[in-house]
Amino acid sequence: VTVRAGGERTILHVDMDAFYVSVELRRRPELRGRPVVVGGSGRRGVVAAASYEARRFGIHSALPSAIAKRRCPHAVFLDGDHAHYGDVSRQVHEILHRYTPLIEPLALDEAFLDVSGARVLHGDGRTIAGKLRDDILRELSLTCSVGVAPNKFVAKLASVEAKPTADRDGVHPGLGIVVVDPGREREFVHPLPVERLWGVGPVTLEKLHGIGIRRVADLAEIDILALRASLGDRQADHLRALADGIDDRPVESDRAVKSIGHEETFSHDLFDADDIHRELVRLADAVATRLRRNALGARTVTLKARYSDFATMTRSVTVDEPVASAADLLALVDPLAAHLDRSRGVRLLGISGSKLGPPYRQLQFDDLLAETADDPSDALDSVRRRFGHDSIKPASLLRRRVEGTP
């Protein structure tokens, strides 16, 4: 977190163009110019990314694959290769690091950069955006769009304006870079439809339409009390600030991960307890592997299940000491799973760990015994060496304590 006394910030939002698809096309150049879809090949899949040629047919991310195939039967559907996308993402980040250490990754394919302190060395925001686009294209054969603005939110909207577009008429190249100068934020955001604001999804949009708000300018003008009554104080105040082009959130380069989880939708619903247990074993193993890779343990473990009617439920337990092994995760999750209503059919199961911390275990007396030879007195000596002579003594030497005191 940096605090700059006075002076405008210069924030870049870098967004790779159709990232997964573009990475695949580097490996399979024969598919260039064709509608290509990554993900969504499974029976219950959805689209993860679509080439601009595929977008001409109304295919977009999160679209159920069954619908995507209906809209464009001749599209090429590829399974995703997330490990590879992760590698390429790291290469992109190495390039970004040449210009500033203040990088906040949002996803594999996009990041915020605070280049306020890099202007002397590398030039203004537009210049830096041009340089890193050139670097990424030359070194990785990938294109990206960049928004430049005094804050994160406007920079993100600007990068959308910089992107290529696709409609029935064809694919239209984008500007590549869009700069919103300080003082022009309101002018830039006011004409946009309100659903372009970060945090306005289908539910909030419905509420906003209900009180007559369709453009960002409407949001900036409406009585704040009416807005609060509709959305709640916190969200109302937040959206109003955005509508005024105000966003003070810093670029956070060192955000700690808060949860690690795995979930899976099955090709066919599960009704059998053994089947469910088997899947939980797999999920627990996957979560445990990633916890340990990150040198973390979880104090809270959450079981997620989605029934065939798409109703979702979660149940969690919190324990005193972080767990990081598949066996420990499973021991916590299995009792939760016993309460599932299997007769409804389970289409998805997930396990996630939160309240993360170092995976240490409270030192047990047995641990100390195990460190020493068979002679218990060795263990005594070991404890006293580590924790002091009075740290261990015969129970008979302990004074009785008044009930209720430590």
Place this chain on the structure above:
DNA sequence: TCTGGGGTCCTTGTGCGA
């Protein structure tokens, strides 16, 4: 044969101790 998987953040309800 419609609805993934990785997350973050916020709201709401509830239980508990002061």
Place this chain on the structure above:
DNA sequence: TCTGTCGCACAAGGACCC
């Protein structure tokens, strides 16, 4: 002693993001 309330922590659900 009983009751209300306040603040807090936690669990569960949901909205939203890519």
